[in-house]
Amino acid sequence: MEKSARKIVGIAEAKKLVKTWQQAGDQVVFTNGCFDLIHLGHVDYLEKARLLGDKLVLGLNTDDSVSRFKGPERPLQDQSSRARVLAAMQFVDLVVFFNEDTPLELISGLLRNILVKGSDYLTENIVGADVVKRAGGVVKTIDFVPGYSTTRIVEKIKKT
Numbered sequence: 456m457e458k459s460a461r462k463i464v465g466i467a468e469a470k471k472l473v474k475t476w477q478q479a480g481d482q483v484v485f486t487n488g489c490f491d492l493i494h495l496g497h498v499d500y501l502e503k504a505r506l507l508g509d510k511l512v513l514g515l516n517t518d519d520s521v522s523r524f525k526g527p528e529r530p531l532q533d534q535s536s537r538a539r540v541l542a543a544m545q546f547v548d549l550v551v552f553f554n555e556d557t558p559l560e561l562i563s564g565l566l567r568n569i570l571v572k573g574s575d576y577l578t579e580n581i582v583g584a585d586v587v588k589r590a591g592g593v594v595k596t597i598d599f600v601p602g603y604s605t606t607r608i609v610e611k612i613k614k615t
Contacts, residue, residue: 462542462549466564469512469551473565476510485567485587487514487558489521489605490537491530496603498544503597504571505546512549512567513541514558523556531609557582566590574598 464472473483486504490497490513505511515538521530530537538550553561562570562583570587574596578584584594 457539459539459542462547463538464549464551466551466561469549470564472549473510473512473567477568481510482508482569483510483512483565483567484508484569484571485512485514485562485565486571487516487553487561489516489525489530490541491521491525491532492605492608493537493540494603494605494608496600499600500573500597501541501544502546505548507571507595508569510548511546512551512565513547514553514561515541515550517552517554520554520556531605559583559586562586566592568592570594572596 476483484504484507486501488497501511501513515534516524516530518530518534521534534552538552541547542550551561551565555561559582563586567587569592570581570583571594572581576596578594578596581594581596587594
């Protein structure tokens with residue numbers, strides 16, 4: 456098994472690892488998304504998220520979840536492919552799938568220290584923010600690199 460593939464785990468394994476990390480004093484950062492076509496905006500966002508703590512756990516929408524959220528033409532890449540690409544990034548420590556419409560169940564189960572989303576979200580509207588704050592954690596937002604989005608890339612491809 457490739458080293459990056461070992462970073463892709465189920466919720467039970469993720470809970471054990473997060474607990475071990477936290478007991479060792481590590482600050483665990485959690486973020487989530489579809490990450491359908493990896494671009495500079497994704498890389499910048501994930502790298503900045505990881506810099507907020509010691510470990511980065513990424514909740515990844517399953518294919519069914521992406522289709523419900525983005526429409527029937529998405530995802531462009533299957534969940535296994537997306538997970539392997541993300542797990543290969545040095546600043547991603549764990550990738551965990553979630554099939555629900557939101558990552559609330561995953562966030563609640565992991566009880567991480569820092570929850571991160573893009574600055575297009577208001578902190579009070581971020582799913583799981585209340586859970587993280589009640590557990591003594593913090594919620595932060597990260598600015599996106601202007602001009603980069605999967606939707607924009609897809610539109611550009613369709614035009615050419």
